[in-house]
Amino acid sequence: MRVHVLLFDAGTDSEGIHSLEIAGRTVVLLFENPDDAERYAGLLEAQDFPVPTVEALDREDVDLFCREAGYEARLIESGFVPSNDEERLFMAPPQSNRDVSNWQDDASPDEQAPEPARQGLETEPESNPELDELRRRLEGLL
DSSP states (O other): OEEEEEEESTTSTTOEEEOEEETTEEEEEEESSHHHHHHHHHHHHHTTOOOOEEEEEEHHHHHHHHHHHTOEEEEEOTTOOOOSHHHHTTTSOOSSBOOOTTGGGGSOTTSOOOSSEEEOBOSOOOOOHHHHHHHHHHHHHO
């Protein structure tokens, strides 16, 4: 099965895969539908995040990469509807991004980042009642 992931600097030495940090876990989103992956990439770009490339990969390869790196692979099926706050992050990225401009420098010599190295987002943005209400209304349209 082919899945679609978001890569940063695809094909370069600094290639990274998009991930979310959720409750101490690193979650890599695997989109079944390429249009869903493109939409999510557009949302990241709208937040001034580096522009990701949508890449189709074999699910087994991505699952293996995630297991070896200690990440959790999460399949986002076509027609996915979130049922809780955590799952809402799978449809729209959080409002605050982790600074990943020096992600390679963060690994100690004994703890080198796997290839492709990860890039992520913080998942605990400040709460804003007006934005939360707007988000709920927009999610209701999905």
